[in-house]
Amino acid sequence: MSLTLSHRLATAKPSTIFEIAAKARALKAAGQDVVSLSVGVPGFLPPQHVYAAAHAAVDADLGDYLPQRGSAELITAFQNLLKRRGFAYSEQEICAQTGGKGALFNLFLAMLDAGDEVVFPTPYWASYPEMVHIAGGVPVMPLAPAEQNYKITPAQLEAAFTPRTKVFLFNNPSNPTGMLYSAEEVAALAKVLLAHPQVWIISDDIYDRLVFDETHAPGGFAAQLLDFEPSLKSRMAIVQSISKSFGMPGWRVGMVAGPKMLVDALVTLASQSFTNLPAVAMAAATAALDGDQNFLDVQKARLLKQRDYTLTQLAEMNLPCPVPEGAFYAFPQIGHLLGKTTPGGRVMHTDVDFCGALLDEALVAVVPGGAFGDPTAIRISYAGKEAGVVEALKRMKEWVAQIG
Ligand SMILES: Cc1ncc(COP(=O)(O)O)c(C=O)c1O
Numbered sequence: 119m120s121l122t123l124s125h126r127l128a129t130a131k132p133s134t135i136f137e138i139a140a141k142a143r144a145l146k147a148a149g150q151d152v153v154s155l156s157v158g159v160p161g162f163l164p165p166q167h168v169y170a171a172a173h174a175a176v177d178a179d180l181g182d183y184l185p186q187r188g189s190a191e192l193i194t195a196f197q198n199l200l201k202r203r204g205f206a207y208s209e210q211e212i213c214a215q216t217g218g219k220g221a222l223f224n225l226f227l228a229m230l231d232a233g234d235e236v237v238f239p240t241p242y243w244a245s246y247p248e249m250v251h252i253a254g255g256v257p258v259m260p261l262a263p264a265e266q267n268y269k270i271t272p273a274q275l276e277a278a279f280t281p282r283t284k285v286f287l288f289n290n291p292s293n294p295t296g297m298l299y300s301a302e303e304v305a306a307l308a309k310v311l312l313a314h315p316q317v318w319i320i321s322d323d324i325y326d327r328l329v330f331d332e333t334h335a336p337g338g339f340a341a342q343l344l345d346f347e348p349s350l351k352s353r354m355a356i357v358q359s360i361s362k363s364f365g366m367p368g369w370r371v372g373m374v375a376g377p378k379m380l381v382d383a384l385v386t387l388a389s390q391s392f393t394n395l396p397a398v399a400m401a402a403a404t405a406a407l408d409g410d411q412n413f414l415d416v417q418k419a420r421l422l423k424q425r426d427y428t429l430t431q432l433a434e435m436n437l438p439c440p441v442p443e444g445a446f447y448a449f450p451q452i453g454h455l456l457g458k459t460t461p462g463g464r465v466m467h468t469d470v471d472f473c474g475a476l477l478d479e480a481l482v483a484v485v486p487g488g489a490f491g492d493p494t495a496i497r498i499s500y501a502g503k504e505a506g507v508v509e510a511l512k513r514m515k516e517w518v519a520q521i522g
Pocket residue numbers: 158216217218219220243289292293322324358359360361367371372
């Protein structure tokens with residue numbers, strides 16, 4: 119008799135993004151001068167007081183388990199983050215999770231039965247469909263092509279709903295495209311949702327402060343569905359994380375705010391799975407959320423400069439790319455290069471071939487767009503150190519110029 123895995127995991131795919139990052143790291147370890155534009159790390163570290171709080175938490179450790187909901191201080195810090203955003207939540211309506219990813223995963227476990235449908239626009243963050251599959255759900259992914267600036271229309275959203283729809287998942291600004299839905303566009307989607315009161319809404323707000331064009335992001339925050347239809351609150355889960363806005367992806371601290379019955383379910387899940395976040399991570403996250411937020415302006419100015427540089431270089435490569443107004447990704451189209459031959463003599467049939475050859479021949483790591491539902495694109499994360507971004511785009515430009 120052979121050993122088998124559960125159906126749930128037998129078809130689950132590991133994260134393409136982390137696979138590419140691992141390949142780039144392995145090449146680097148073997149002495150190759152690889153530059154990576156693959157992983158979505160923000161490219162900056164949190165302020166010093168965050169590290170001081172982490173050290174203090176080590177000194178104060180009591181060697182005990184901790185609250186499954188998250189420490190009282192962290193919950194208050196998240197509550198204040200939401201208050202600054204204009205959203206009022208009680209402590210019972212908030213819980214800490216292991217990053218935004220852990221939050222999303224547990225939300226799907228809490229919301230989905232087998233066959234339930236989850237609607238989200240394509241291109242999507244690569245983990246969404248995999249998480250939905252693992253939880254037994256079915257992803258429904260209306261396509262928002264580059265010609266539509268990678269944004270779905272209200273009519274597309276309406277058409278995606280069926281009697282099996284259980285969840286709508288919204289991410290503004292978007293990973294992988296960096297697209298920012300304007301206030302009017304978000305309001306129009308919110309109106310569609312009003313007519314479907316049986317559908318849960320997950321608002322993945324983890325990039326909400328990384329927006330460049332404040333005309334469409336009042337107060338420096340990306341517009342969200344709850345801004346326009348407060349009644350959606352009773353069936354909405356907001357996901358937040360310190361990973362992207364505070365430069366702390368490895369600390370694994372995220373949050374869910376939502377109706378008490380949903381948050382109670384997540385706390386039950388925590389009590390039967392990861393139990394609690396580590397004290398050191400919670401103390402550091404609390405310090406980050408409570409501390410001076412001005413450093414973000416400096417980082418946003420840096421990211422904007424690198425975005426503009428990236429767009430200039432992509433234009434010189436003749437790779438069409440809708441202008442990203444948020445996050446730190448660009449999602450250029452490469453479909454017209456498929457079928458052609460690389461400088462190293464390989465014929466590229468797919469986006470994976472393109473990225474594999476770019477890595478092997480020019481030592482630049484980017485992610486195939488197919489991982490995000492658009493196999494005619496690639497994703498570039500331009501948040502890393504400026505010198506690395508400049509070098510990677512220079513190599514890529516030389517390489518693309520020789521494709522024949
Ligand atoms: C759209 C989106 N949601 C959620 C996450 C999860 O982030 P984390 O688990 O680091 O908080 C990411 C990370 O890349 C993301 O891009």
